[in-house]
Amino acid sequence: MQKINMATPLVEMDGDEMTRILWQMIKELLILPFVELKTEYYDLGLLNRNRTKDQVTVQAALAAKELGVAVKCATITPNRQRMEEYPELTQMWNSPNATIRSIMDGTVFRRPIIVNHVRPVVRTWESPITIARHAYGDLYKAVDLRTEEPGSCELLFTADSGRQERLLVQRADGPAVWQACHNYRSSIRSFARSCFQYALDTHQDLWFSTKDTISKTYDGEFKQIFEQEYSAFSPAFKRAGIRYFYTLIDDAVARVIRSRGGFIWACKNYDGDVMSDMVSTAFGSLAMMTSVLVAPDGSTEYEAAHGTVTQHYYRYLKGEKPSTNPTATIFAWSGALKKRGSIDQLPDLVRFGESLEQACLDTLNNGLVTKDLFQLAEQNAALHPVSSEELLEAIAERLRQKFDSK
Numbered sequence: 001m002q003k004i005n006m007a008t009p010l011v012e013m014d015g016d017e018m019t020r021i022l023w024q025m026i027k028e029l030l031i032l033p034f035v036e037l038k039t040e041y042y043d044l045g046l047l048n049r050n051r052t053k054d055q056v057t058v059q060a061a062l063a064a065k066e067l068g069v070a071v072k073c074a075t076i077t078p079n080r081q082r083m084e085e086y087p088e089l090t091q092m093w094n095s096p097n098a099t100i101r102s103i104m105d106g107t108v109f110r111r112p113i114i115v116n117h118v119r120p121v122v123r124t125w126e127s128p129i130t131i132a133r134h135a136y137g138d139l140y141k142a143v144d145l146r147t148e149e150p151g152s153c154e155l156l157f158t159a160d161s162g163r164q165e166r167l168l169v170q171r172a173d174g175p176a177v178w179q180a181c182h183n184y185r186s187s188i189r190s191f192a193r194s195c196f197q198y199a200l201d202t203h204q205d206l207w208f209s210t211k212d213t214i215s216k217t218y219d220g221e222f223k224q225i226f227e228q229e230y231s232a233f234s235p236a237f238k239r240a241g242i243r244y245f246y247t248l249i250d251d252a253v254a255r256v257i258r259s260r261g262g263f264i265w266a267c268k269n270y271d272g273d274v275m276s277d278m279v280s281t282a283f284g285s286l287a288m289m290t291s292v293l294v295a296p297d298g299s300t301e302y303e304a305a306h307g308t309v310t311q312h313y314y315r316y317l318k319g320e321k322p323s324t325n326p327t328a329t330i331f332a333w334s335g336a337l338k339k340r341g342s343i344d345q346l347p348d349l350v351r352f353g354e355s356l357e358q359a360c361l362d363t364l365n366n367g368l369v370t371k372d373l374f375q376l377a378e379q380n381a382a383l384h385p386v387s388s389e390e391l392l393e394a395i396a397e398r399l400r401q402k403f404d405s406k
């Protein structure tokens, strides 16, 4: 069989623990036999991040911007417990995802992968709902204050020119808590552009919701910037037969629950945090969520939404064959290959990405599943729980049948 050629390399970001093991298996069984794979490899494993003082993460993100398409394995974000587990760590390094997100200035889109035996909890949902979460500011960059005495709290803005704006937050008669948060108009604009672009790329309607009836200035700014940005995209939306729809977040929740799915729901940072967990749980599991980071310049990074599945890794180290679900990581690879193929105008590479996804879905729908899916499945489904390796072998066999018969 002739392998499929690539023109431009993918930026490959390797990771940690069980997902690092799956990464290697996916490459060996599902990609290298079929594709003359070209990648620019960055090892984002925790120890290499430590060795390079985290410069490898920065270099990988810059490469993703330059080459346009990246695929990332899940990585450990160190916390206190990890500092004890890895005594060689010289610093509690930042989350690689946060570093990459801030360099690419991107928006994260999370989309569930649906299989036959795991029905969404919401029975009307027929197609995936993609959550687009603004990844900067609001609660996540807020400053908090706790006070004991009666008094007044003010918000004071001092411009570099020296001009000041002052606003009374509240007069408190006793102990109180306070919070101030911010966002940049440029970040909201990038968020809006990424959402409109992704809606066009994936041919889906875009919904956006805030609480601008209460938060007239802050949320009102989000609403207005989306409207301004939409004016440039609206002809392309009309041509594509898709629509942009703004509503209040409470109305959006009611409509989402009664919907059939099949659209993108853009949310502010906190709303996106909560709603993406709600949507992934209601669709099945975190192990079936793909995640795509899209920058306003169009560069894209694909990954699974889940973490490094630590417990499975420790069982793997003891010689067990864990049943870790590789689906979302496979879809990260297929998404990146399809995107690379479409940018480089390589239809064979796009078709390979599609075939890889289909082979994965056919294998799962035919009853070979990992244990997490087995536990979630409807009880009468005739399913066989298998290890990750067995599942990947079965997917590879389907791919071989498809490509060898050509």
Ligand code: NAD
Binding pocket: 073, 074, 075, 076, 077, 078, 097, 286, 287, 303, 304, 305, 306, 307, 308, 309, 310, 311, 323, 324, 325, 326, 372
């Ligand atoms: P996790 O996603 O690894 O696991 C959460 C739960 O979901 C566990 O019960 C796990 O068994 C289950 N699960 C997740 N993915 C699964 C899969 N593919 N197959 C079967 N079961 C699966 O998250 P965690 O335990 O909170 O974190 C573990 C490590 O991952 C941490 O060090 C964290 O920093 C890192 N993490 C990385 C990313 C990322 O790189 N994008 C995201 C989240 C967490």
